Amino acid sequence: MTTIADIAKLAGVAKSTVSRYLNDGSVSEGTKKKIERVINETGYTPNAFAQSLKAKNTNIIGTIVPRLDSYATSRTLIGIDEQLKELNYQMLISNSNQHLETEIENIYTLAKQKVAGIILLAAEITEMHLEAFAKIDVPVLLVGQQHEHIYSVIHDDYHAAYEMGKYILDKGHKKIAYLGVTEKDIAVGVKRKQGFKESMKSTSDCEVKYYETSFNITEALEKVPEIIDSFQPSILVCATDNIALGAMKAASIKGLNIPKDLSITGFGGYEITGMIHPGLTTAKFFYQEAGQLAARSIVKLVRQEELELLNVSSFQLIFRESVDSIV
Template identity: 35%
Template sequence: MTTIKDIAELAGVSRTTVSRVLNRSGYVSEAAEARVMEVIEETGYIPSEQAKAMRTKQTKVIGVVLPKISTETVSRTVDGIDTKLSEHGYHLLLANTNLDPAKEIEHLKLLQSRRVDGIIIVATNINDQLLKMIERIKEPVVAVGQDIPGLPCVLYNDYEASRDVTDHLLQKGHRHIGFIGVSEQDRAVGHERLRAFRDTMASWGCPVEENWVQQGVFDIESGYEAMKQIIETSNVRPTAVFAVTDRLAIGAMEYVRSLGWKIPEDISFIGIGSSDLSKYSSPKLSTVDYYNEQAGMKTAELLLDYLRGDKKAPEKFIMNYGLIERNSI
């Protein structure tokens, strides 16, 4: 079998030069690269990792489809996934959809063509096109954060967490509570958290002012705009606002500060996510910790079980959460 040493001798270069050409790392002159590539083509040489993959039918690569790589909760989830999978010799290939459902499908097709050993999907919008695409994938697929039919999933307890948040505000004496959510096409964050808010308000006999229910898009600016909409379309202002992410809550807080209001004296806020921003906002934001890194590790463990053949039927695992009370209420 041809080795790197053979390639180096036939091309008249060092083994280091051959390695640099194969790995596309370090400087190699155009002439030397051309000689190496010519010998590789003539000998039909396959690099050792690729050869190993062909022998074992494993690439030791896991594809991870992400909705928005810049968000802190997603990055913590990926940290957990990587921590666990690297212990078993796997590498990650990340694909960022930037909340575009079309890119989600595109990236799944790409990962399948790259012959990854398995796929982890951090999904937002669950639609028929996505489900049909997943059905065509032969490799194990595990979801985190959304309950996708037919797939093993690691889930956050969105309904219970949202109910506890709303209940916490009500126990603090608030009866006029605003809500900043996201599109209900996102079943977990958009639909379930809003459903729990409405159910809890109803259980306390508190009406929901529809002008106080607004949507954002997972960033600070949309939280600012949603809060502006709540204030500008209402004759009476809420005494507290529940935002479904910390970033939305911090944007909303910034808007009321621009009006000269004091937090929490004039209005209270709470979010979900336990982001670093929540620790350093002024005042510090009350929030919910979803233990994203542990969720990532659990997702990786679940995928490893399926890769080893230990699991057959789809398994659902629901993560715990913790309410963190700070100075914004």
């Protein structure tokens, strides 16, 4: 593989001169022609990533994710990457592995690497996040969470949960369990619960109990039997598809029939929810499209173009076999 050192030797110039040429620095016309001739003869192609890092203005967008083993994260990243490539930008992924301190450190690290902008797939926004955003001179866009002072792309968690609540009431369910997550997560832990609670206000003829677990399937698998034994709901509304999958496994272990003995719903619209039997009724979020929207938005911020503070991605209720009608 031809290197800058090879080009410099063949052109009879210093490596620093070749580097200046590649980064549009000051080089005499005669030297330019010599370097261009050698590059054409050798077919040399500069490393665009490294070249971008050396430039004052890069075309790299840093993308921080809380975890890589997530359907929502992977589909969002696909959308971001596809759209950035079309806009002649590159994506640099940084994984925080669900550690808050690592996530904050990643923000500063990406800024030091002179990325043009940062997309943060956030689980929560803390004072440490806001302090980091204020200190770095880099545009930041949130995906999945909303803050009144930070540009954001969110899923319509509130209305998705509201519509799900209306749907199960229409199906005649009156003994309802809602299994959510920590309210540190505003989108999933707060907004979805708020939307669901609002839909429940349309009737006084039902009993609703609220429970909490983590995003982990195994923890949901352990939590659900307690709910079934103590409350015996006709339906279990789960804040994510992963929680719903754990709930379905728990119900199966207890010998319950889904949906006749227990109906179950989720949120997310993961592909696996349509492959299992019975298929899971869920609110589908369009993660890949949200990623594309996020990519277009961060590029607008980088280019100092006008952008709405908040952009909301759509959803669709997917009706499958996991919900029984008891009207």
